[in-house]
Amino acid sequence: MINILDIVGTSIWNVIAALSILLSIPQLGVLIRAIRNKRQKKILVLLFLIFLLDLMIFISIIDCSLQARPDLIKLEPTSYELLLSGTPWIVYASMEAVMVICLIFSLRATKRYPETHLTQEAIKETVNLLPMAICISDTVGTVLLVNPKMNELSKALFGSLLTDSVIFWQKIQKNYSVQEGVYPVAMSDGRVWLFSRDKIHDDDNVYYQIMAYDITEQYRITDELSQKNKQLKNVQLRMKSVSAKEFSLVAAREIMNARVTVHNQLGNVLLTGKYYLDHMEDMNEAELLNLLTYSNNFFIMEAEEPDDMADELNLAIHMARRIGVDVDITGDLPSSATARRLIAQAVEQCASNAVRHADADKLMLCCALSPDICHVTITNNGIPPASTIRESGGLASLRQSIEDAGGKMRIISQPEFRLELEISR
Numbered sequence: 001m002i003n004i005l006d007i008v009g010t011s012i013w014n015v016i017a018a019l020s021i022l023l024s025i026p027q028l029g030v031l032i033r034a035i036r037n038k039r040q041k042k043i044l045v046l047l048f049l050i051f052l053l054d055l056m057i058f059i060s061i062i063d064c065s066l067q068a069r070p071d072l073i074k075l076e077p078t079s080y081e082l083l084l085s086g087t088p089w090i091v092y093a094s095m096e097a098v099m100v101i102c103l104i105f106s107l108r109a110t111k112r113y114p115e116t117h118l119t120q121e122a123i124k125e126t127v128n129l130l131p132m133a134i135c136i137s138d139t140v141g142t143v144l145l146v147n148p149k150m151n152e153l154s155k156a157l158f159g160s161l162l163t164d165s166v167i168f169w170q171k172i173q174k175n176y177s178v179q180e181g182v183y184p185v186a187m188s189d190g191r192v193w194l195f196s197r198d199k200i201h202d203d204d205n206v207y208y209q210i211m212a213y214d215i216t217e218q219y220r221i222t223d224e225l226s227q228k229n230k231q232l233k234n235v236q237l238r239m240k241s242v243s244a245k246e247f248s249l250v251a252a253r254e255i256m257n258a259r260v261t262v263h264n265q266l267g268n269v270l271l272t273g274k275y276y277l278d279h280m281e282d283m284n285e286a287e288l289l290n291l292l293t294y295s296n297n298f299f300i301m302e303a304e305e306p307d308d309m310a311d312e313l314n315l316a317i318h319m320a321r322r323i324g325v326d327v328d329i330t331g332d333l334p335s336s337a338t339a340r341r342l343i344a345q346a347v348e349q350c351a352s353n354a355v356r357h358a359d360a361d362k363l364m365l366c367c368a369l370s371p372d373i374c375h376v377t378i379t380n381n382g383i384p385p386a387s388t389i390r391e392s393g394g395l396a397s398l399r400q401s402i403e404d405a406g407g408k409m410r411i412i413s414q415p416e417f418r419l420e421l422e423i424s425r
Contacts, residue, residue, distance in 0.1 A: 007089050016089070020058040020098045023103055027051045030106045037113060045358055048385065050102045057095055087114040126167045133193070133212035135283055141166030144207070153212055156187060169197055182221065185212075265324070283314035316344035320351035324361055325380075327351070334374045339423045343367075343376055349394040350419060358382025367424065377420040387414045 007013045031047045047173045049084045124145075127134060133150035137143045141164040154162040157175075162168050172195050176183045183195040193212045200207040202277040278351035327347060334340060347363065360382025389411055391399060402421060412418035 004110055004257055012093070015261065017061050019100070020054065020061050023054050023096070024051070024058050027054050027099070027103055027106065028335070030103070030110050033110050039113070045258050047106060047346075050099070050106070053095070054099050057092065059100070061092070131214065135162055135168075137208050137210075137212040138164035139206055139208065141168075141208075150210070150212065155194060157185070165210055169208075169210060169242040172398075184215065191216045216385055243340065277372060312344040313340040316351075320347060320363065323351060323355055325351040325354055326361065327363045327365055329365045331368070331371055333367050334369060334423070334425050336374075336425050338405060339374050339425055342405060342407065342421070342423050343374075345398055345401060346376065346378060346419060349398050350380065353393065354380040354382050357385070371408045372425060374423045374425050376419075376423065378419040378421075380417060382417075384416045388413045389417070 027047075028051055031051050034044055035046055081390050103196065127145060127147045129145060130149065133153050134147050135143060136145040136148045142291035143163060143165055146162055151161045154160065154168060156167070158171055171243075172183050172185070176185050181196070184194055184407070185193050194215045195210065195212045197208060197210045200209050273382075312332065320327050333343070342366075347365065350363055355362060358380055362381045364379045364381070366377040389395070391411065395411070399409045401421065406424050408422040410420040412420070
């Protein structure tokens with residue numbers, strides 16, 4: 001059979017020599033990758049033996065080449081070299097074929113290993129893809145792991161990559177305010193990152209972990225809530241102010257109502273007395289005595305209304321008659337207590353003014369009811385006003401009461417006095 005030494009320089013020799021070189025380099029790479037991935041020991045031993053065998057074939061090829069050139073080496077070949085040079089070339093070719101098959105399986109296994117196992121490359125790639133920024137270092141600041149996001153933030157904040165975690169953290173502490181142990185940092189692009197540092201204990205080793213989270217949206221919401229809280233506080237202060245004013249307004253309204261009541265009661269007494277003085281023949285001493293007794297008790301807050309006068313409108317009509325003014329009613333009167341109270345106040349004012357200013361002895365009250373509004377018109381049979389009526393005293397109080405209840409009031413002076421009211425039913 002033809003040994004390996006006989007084919008030195010031929011095309012077959014060149015193929016075998018090239019394969020020995022080309023197979024050694026990737027096989028070494030597969031071995032290194034397996035060591036970095038911390039593969040099982042038996043896998044590492046097998047890959048090492050394959051690489052060692054391929055290396056031995058390469059050395060044997062080189063040795064045979066040297067033996068074929070005795071002009072380069074003049075030493076006598078050893079028995080081992082004679083054994084190699086006497087080996088049939090087909091053995092070398094077969095071994096190279098086996099190495100090719102082994103390399104194919106090794107490359108395939110190396111490629112598939114990260115898909116089913118957690119490797120250092122997978123960890124690094126995962127850390128690089130994290131949306132958060134992370135840096136792990138030892139206690140003196142030497143960076144062991146840092147992802148691109150942390151380097152990007154470091155360069156944006158301080159103009160350089162993160163190479164010393166201790167210096168980096170000192171800059172964070174110096175330039176930004178701490179809030180509950182963490183540091184919110186606003187970037188120039190408007191985003192806000194939250195930096196924190198923790199200790200990691202691994203057996204007897206201690207590491208520092210610096211992390212940064214993008215809290216732009218949370219910060220915006222927090223700021224918005226803070227602004228709304230300020231607005232709510234302002235609203236609360238205004239509500240307190242309004243409540244205080246409302247209390248004052250209620251007190252003022254009660255005082256005004258009391259004054260109006262006293263004014264009306266005293267006016268009715270005086271007008272009744274004047275009427276009886278002018279019409280002595282119509283005097284009813286018993287009724288006048290009862291009126292005076294009721295008025296005196298009213299002023300000392302001990303008055304009790306008669307049962308038949310419990311309704312304010314009936315009481316107003318009765319008081320108008322006492323001062324010599326009859327009330328002629330047209331239409332249906334409302335049943336609402338509020339509406340009747342307001343009409344009663346209008347009757348009292350119109351009756352008093354009719355006696356004082358118009359020398360009238362009759363009021364004409366026309367009431368028309370709609371689903372929501374009560375339309376009231378009051379006129380008298382007295383002397384028409386000489387000029388436009390100026391609202392003061394009782395009429396001003398009447399307007400205030402009507403408008404406070406959501407109604408409307410209108411006074412017409414010419415050609416005759418006319419009071420128009422719109423009151424909610």
